[in-house]
Amino acid sequence: MISKKKRTPQLAVIGGGPAGLGAALAASKAGIDDIVMIERDIELGGILPQCIHDGFGSKVFKEVLTGPQYAQRYIDEIARTNVEVLLNTMVLELASNRTITAVNSAEGMITIEPKAVVLAMGCRERSRHQVFIPGYRPAGVITAGAAQRDINIEGLMPGRKIVILGSGDIGLIMARRFTLEGAQVEGVYEIMDHPGGLPRNIVQCCYDYDIPLLLSHTVTFIHGKKRVEGVTVAHVDADLKAVKDTECFIDCDTLVLSVGLIPENEISKHAGVTLDPVTAGPIVDERMETTVDGIFACGNVVNVFDLVDYVTRTSEVAGRGAAEYVLAGRKREAPVRVLPGRNVKYVVPQFVSDLGRDIDFYFRVEHPERAVTARVLAGTSPVKSKKHKMVHPPEMLTATATAADIAEAAKAEGRQVDSLLVEVVDSGK
Amino acid sequence: MGGSVKEAAPLPESAGVVIIGAGISGCSIAREVVKYTDDVVILDKETDVADETTKANNAEVHSGIGEKTGTLKQKLNVRGNRLYDEFVEGLGIELKRQGLLIVITPRTLPTSITRWLPKRVVRYVLERVVPRLIMRNGRKKGIPGQTVLTRQEIFDREPHVTRNAIAGVFDPTYGLVSPYKLAMALAENAIQNGARLFLETEVTGIKVEGGAVVSVVTNRGEIRAPIVVNAAGVFADKVADMAGAGGFEIHPRKGASLLFDRDITADYVHSSVAEFRMFHKGHSKGGGAMPTAEGNLQLGPTAIETGDRYDTSISAEEIEEIFDRFYYLLPDFPRSAIISAFSGIRAPTLDEDFIIEPSARTKGFVNVAGIQSPGLAAAPAIAEMVIGILHGLGVPDTRREDFDPVRPAPPRFTELTDEERDSLIEKDPDFGHIICRCETVTEAEVVNAIHGPIPAKNMDMVKRRTRVGMGRCQGGFCGFRCAEIIARERGIPITEVTKDGAGSWVFADETKHLLAEGDAGEAGQ
Numbered sequence: 001m002i003s004k005k006k007r008t009p010q011l012a013v014i015g016g017g018p019a020g021l022g023a024a025l026a027a028s029k030a031g032i033d034d035i036v037m038i039e040r041d042i043e044l045g046g047i048l049p050q051c052i053h054d055g056f057g058s059k060v061f062k063e064v065l066t067g068p069q070y071a072q073r074y075i076d077e078i079a080r081t082n083v084e085v086l087l088n089t090m091v092l093e094l095a096s097n098r099t100i101t102a103v104n105s106a107e108g109m110i111t112i113e114p115k116a117v118v119l120a121m122g123c124r125e126r127s128r129h130q131v132f133i134p135g136y137r138p139a140g141v142i143t144a145g146a147a148q149r150d151i152n153i154e155g156l157m158p159g160r161k162i163v164i165l166g167s168g169d170i171g172l173i174m175a176r177r178f179t180l181e182g183a184q185v186e187g188v189y190e191i192m193d194h195p196g197g198l199p200r201n202i203v204q205c206c207y208d209y210d211i212p213l214l215l216s217h218t219v220t221f222i223h224g225k226k227r228v229e230g231v232t233v234a235h236v237d238a239d240l241k242a243v244k245d246t247e248c249f250i251d252c253d254t255l256v257l258s259v260g261l262i263p264e265n266e267i268s269k270h271a272g273v274t275l276d277p278v279t280a281g282p283i284v285d286e287r288m289e290t291t292v293d294g295i296f297a298c299g300n301v302v303n304v305f306d307l308v309d310y311v312t313r314t315s316e317v318a319g320r321g322a323a324e325y326v327l328a329g330r331k332r333e334a335p336v337r338v339l340p341g342r343n344v345k346y347v348v349p350q351f352v353s354d355l356g357r358d359i360d361f362y363f364r365v366e367h368p369e370r371a372v373t374a375r376v377l378a379g380t381s382p383v384k385s386k387k388h389k390m391v392h393p394p395e396m397l398t399a400t401a402t403a404a405d406i407a408e409a410a411k412a413e414g415r416q417v418d419s420l421l422v423e424v425v426d427s428g429k
Numbered sequence: 430m431g432g433s434v435k436e437a438a439p440l441p442e443s444a445g446v447v448i449i450g451a452g453i454s455g456c457s458i459a460r461e462v463v464k465y466t467d468d469v470v471i472l473d474k475e476t477d478v479a480d481e482t483t484k485a486n487n488a489e490v491h492s493g494i495g496e497k498t499g500t501l502k503q504k505l506n507v508r509g510n511r512l513y514d515e516f517v518e519g520l521g522i523e524l525k526r527q528g529l530l531i532v533i534t535p536r537t538l539p540t541s542i543t544r545w546l547p548k549r550v551v552r553y554v555l556e557r558v559v560p561r562l563i564m565r566n567g568r569k570k571g572i573p574g575q576t577v578l579t580r581q582e583i584f585d586r587e588p589h590v591t592r593n594a595i596a597g598v599f600d601p602t603y604g605l606v607s608p609y610k611l612a613m614a615l616a617e618n619a620i621q622n623g624a625r626l627f628l629e630t631e632v633t634g635i636k637v638e639g640g641a642v643v644s645v646v647t648n649r650g651e652i653r654a655p656i657v658v659n660a661a662g663v664f665a666d667k668v669a670d671m672a673g674a675g676g677f678e679i680h681p682r683k684g685a686s687l688l689f690d691r692d693i694t695a696d697y698v699h700s701s702v703a704e705f706r707m708f709h710k711g712h713s714k715g716g717g718a719m720p721t722a723e724g725n726l727q728l729g730p731t732a733i734e735t736g737d738r739y740d741t742s743i744s745a746e747e748i749e750e751i752f753d754r755f756y757y758l759l760p761d762f763p764r765s766a767i768i769s770a771f772s773g774i775r776a777p778t779l780d781e782d783f784i785i786e787p788s789a790r791t792k793g794f795v796n797v798a799g800i801q802s803p804g805l806a807a808a809p810a811i812a813e814m815v816i817g818i819l820h821g822l823g824v825p826d827t828r829r830e831d832f833d834p835v836r837p838a839p840p841r842f843t844e845l846t847d848e849e850r851d852s853l854i855e856k857d858p859d860f861g862h863i864i865c866r867c868e869t870v871t872e873a874e875v876v877n878a879i880h881g882p883i884p885a886k887n888m889d890m891v892k893r894r895t896r897v898g899m900g901r902c903q904g905g906f907c908g909f910r911c912a913e914i915i916a917r918e919r920g921i922p923i924t925e926v927t928k929d930g931a932g933s934w935v936f937a938d939e940t941k942h943l944l945a946e947g948d949a950g951e952a953g954q
Contacts, residue, residue: 040866090863101847105858108851127903129769134745137771139928139935143905154909156923156936157943182943225739226932242745253937266692 006111009084010326012100013037014091014267015120017046019299021074022312023118026319028081032326035083036112038102040090044078045071046122047145048308050152053173055200059309070308086110094119096272098294116322119268119282119290119297120315123304125170126260128222133165133255135222138229144170144258151177159254163231164188165219169197169306169394171258176205178256186250187212189219189233191240194368196258196394198306218242219255228253261304271295278346279303285335285353286360287321288314293332296322303348303362306396310362314348317360341377341423343369345393355406355417361399363422365391371428376401377421378409387427397424440627443653444470446824447645448660449632449668451478453486453608453808454800455660456615457516459624461812464832465825467623470652471616472645474631476930477890478883479612482662483805484893485741485773486608487686487730488721489701490524491803492572492600494563502783506803507571509810510602516809520614521838522606525722528700529603530578530587532758533559533596537705555595563598563705574601587698589759603701607722608805609893617882618836622829626883629930632661635672641792642672656822658795658815663738663776665798674788674796677778681738682801685747685772686716686729690901693766694726697759704758716751718759723896725768728755735774743772768901775801785811787818795819839877843869864914865907867900875911879918886919888912889929912936 010032013020016039024037043049048056051067058064061073078085089104100112125143133141142150142158148170150156162178164171167190175185188206193216195202206213214233220242221232235246263281265273273282274291281302282290288298298318299311324330335351340363347363361376368390374397375385384401391397399422410417445468448455455471456478462469475481492510496503509516517524533555535543543551560577567575578597583590586599620626627649634646635657644653661668669675689697703717719727731747748770755762778784778799788794795818797811804811820826840853842860854861859873878885878894885891888898888911897911898904904911912935916923927933937943 040863088862090866090869092869103850103854103861103863105854105861108854108861109847124902125905127768127901127905129767129903130765132745132748132767132770134743134748136742139933142908146905146908150909150936151940154913154923155940156909157938157940158936160937160943181940182946183937220745221742225741226929227934269692 006113007036008113009036010034010114011036011116011118011322012112012114013118013120014094014100015039015046015122015301016041016044016085016087017120017122017299018048018071018074018308018311019120019122019301019315020046020118021071021078022315023120023296023298023319023322024083025074025077025081026316027118027323028083030320030323032323033082035081036086036114037078037083038086038089038091038100040088042088044075044085044087050149052152053177056308059307060312091267094267094271096292115326116294116296118315118318118322119273119295119301120299121264121267121301123261123263123300126257126262128257131257131259133219133222136225138222138224138227140224140228140254141222142254142256144168144174144256147174147256148177151181157181157183159183159252161252162186162254162256163219163233163250163252164256164258166190166258166260167195167197167202167213168258168260169201171256172197172201172205174256174258175211176209179209179211185211186252187214189217190215191218191236192216194392198394199392220247222255223249228255231255261300263301263304265301268297268301273297276346276350279348283350284348285332285351286317286349286357287324287353288318288349289321289325289332289353294325303346305362306394310396310398313360314362336417337419339419339421341421343367343372343424344422347422352420355410356403358400358402359406361401361422363397364395365393365397365424368392369424371426372424373427374399374422374424377423378406378417379413379415381409381412383409383420391424438627440630440647440650440652441470441625444468444625445654446470446656446658446819447472447652447654448658449645450660450662450665451612451616451626451628452481452483452660452662453479453612453805454662454797454811455658456612456619457808457812458658458660458797458815459619460615461816462819462824463619463622463624464828465816467829469619469624470654471619471624471626472630472632472647473626473628476629476887477893478616478626478628479609479893480929482773482776483612484609485684485771486805487684487716487719487727488605488608489719489802489805490604490606491806492529492567492602493570493803493806494567494572494600496803498570500782501785502803502807503570505783505807505810505814508813509803509807512809512813513604513606517606517611519835520611520618521836522611522614523722524604524606526602526604527720528599528601529717530583530700530702531563531598531600531705532583532590532594532702533705534591534593534757535595536757537595537707539708552595559705559707560596560598567600572600572602575599586700587702589697589761590702591758591760599700605701605719605722606805613883613894614836614838618834620882621836622832632668632671635668635794637673637791640790642794656793656795656819656824658797658819660797660800662800663774665776665796669788669796669798672788672791672794674791674794677784677798679776679778679798681735681740682775682777683733683735683740683772684730684775685733685743685751685770686727687748687751687767688721688769688771689726689728689763690766690768691724692901693763694720695724697726697762702758716754718755718762726762728762738774740774741772743770747772768903769899777801783807783811785814785818787822793822795822839874839881842871842874864910865895865897865900867902868896870895870897872914875914876918879915886915887927887929887933888915888935891915
């Protein structure tokens, strides 16, 4: 009985959100037809079905779509391939030899032994205690994504009088969503001195609805023993410490948290994949292959992207890379490191195995800056550069270096390229 | 027999023994009493057993070395620790005797002493004398098996301990047990053997006639009983006063602890680790770093006097205090892996000892009060002492032949082999449906908890029975699913599901209803 359930596909994709969908589709297009996609939820699409606002697809489709629309395009395409989709199926373990143990109601314990794996588990929200909010532990403290799901999928209101902590995109979008549903949003409080979400969301979700957005503020206490009865908020100083005499009580029944997302890498860790302490995701090369041969990763499991379009792009790279690995096999050469330089917090990929290809770089700045140039260097020779009027930490910057760009830089350098540097510098220089 | 807690079941008119309070003490006593009679009623004002002090307890089965010689709690702690394996047998509860490593550091002696002494002398005292003092203290208190560890031996066992460690003593009898799971298992086994549990039943008065207790009055009616055991924890003084059997005062003392992500901390420490500090102020034993039964690292607890018996809040200062304390002992501990912080209220009396005695003024009334740490460790001995008292008051002293000590523990998916999982799923496909991703809890486990011997009626009750929502996402993914299953299984609208009883609503309403309210308001203007 157990042996009948063993599958030995060419590729297994863990996760059926935008990253998994994109990877499976790209792998299928690249000539693999034996693919299993494993999704723990009851439907494909990951978080997209609950993102009923628009703003998805501007880069990939050159259109503005809602989350469900964006997801459906891929779900429809997947339906036209031979990809086997296992819904309601939870991966319990991934071994370093790529053996997957999963479970569902219909088949019980499932063993999958694929030739390659794509990790596409996405991310989860930070919870209350990860940001140390003191006080009681009543009902009514909820993460923004969970609130979004309650309202948009389940048709339930998590509260009537809302305070939002954190100005990440989901928090901003939920400020608008709660307002449209007739709830009272008392304000969005952000501990940093700059917003966590994209500028367009601040305008469209807060300003357009007269919802106050208070920077350099945080919640210092949650009141209420059974249900939230209010929160204390305070101004924070330059060290992000609450200033006591600025504390004030706000009457509310719900505290919505939008305090960051963390890539979900529990499965990756067990498989021996090395994680980048800065991104909290796997270290990957230009094909999105992790440090374990044959295990690829893409989307928010690698680092939390601001746009789903980038999730899709990395997933296509991972899907094609996995297909190539399965069909052609390959040995990775000595890796070339990709280093973050001035005002760059991190870069994905973290290393390059093959300089003879086009490489997409994704990176974020550490602090906001005006009139800058983002550039990729090989040694001291520029590979690629782009000017920006303004850069913000929430916004992902990208650069694509073609094989020709790199070869040219290597030539100018007069020696073999042993590392690449990505930096953001004053445009005047 | 084999009953369960019926919702809104009427209180019986009378019972042989009424136990007030379903915390660890009340449940331990109940299970002891049912070995002799099934005429036992347990009352608790909360929605669940173990719903106050017990659920926030740090799970430590202390050896007894930290308690003052000559106190009742010291005696019962050592005895309780010794009885523990036998106590949990048949309950399906894991007692992990992973031991306690007591670490001696330069902070062990206060600077008020060390500053008068040459460095070499201090070092000698810390390295040679203090371990021997601890050992001798342990021997005097009847604690077996302690060993002295050198600095190197400490690092071999626990590589994360501060390099400032000088010497240590390992106490192998110390263990950990989940306090609320144990209380629940004890209550379930008592119920299985005929005891009756009434939750959300608050004692409002106790009638005494002719110097003897006659009945207990509650918000749900009155029960006549010749014997009443007061195991009311933080409220034991109030309950004792109702029976004219008081004369002591509980002064609530808060303890806060932090819990860390199992995946990051599973092998962080192997035994509990505590820093030994002599003449250090504070009432708790100073707390420690503990690997819980589930593998989460736990740091704490604090000890803060509070006037409020319901004050389970945590302040920023308390969190910082815990961090400050453990940065020294475990300099590299993974601060960012924190997943939860919780606090509970201890119930000490002013003289800081247990009060376990039949009231001299009110016949039939037994106080089990002032039970604070090491109350969990002492629980088996407390139960043993109380049954002795109850035999004296007329509870039969011959053991029931039909007493069944084995509580059928519901299956936990994570603890099974793949073959066992497969056969369970074949019988009940819900065992293949994972609800809680972080803790790998299946739908069947949630359903079992809702229909268990003490039915889980709200989200916290499900959480305590199954671990749903206890993991790193803290219910972000599974919260709705859990509420949905509770609503379905209990046949109630999802908007009536609560976190932990009346007032702790989870959903305000369905969508669009608030808009309708708004429209109606505008139309009326």
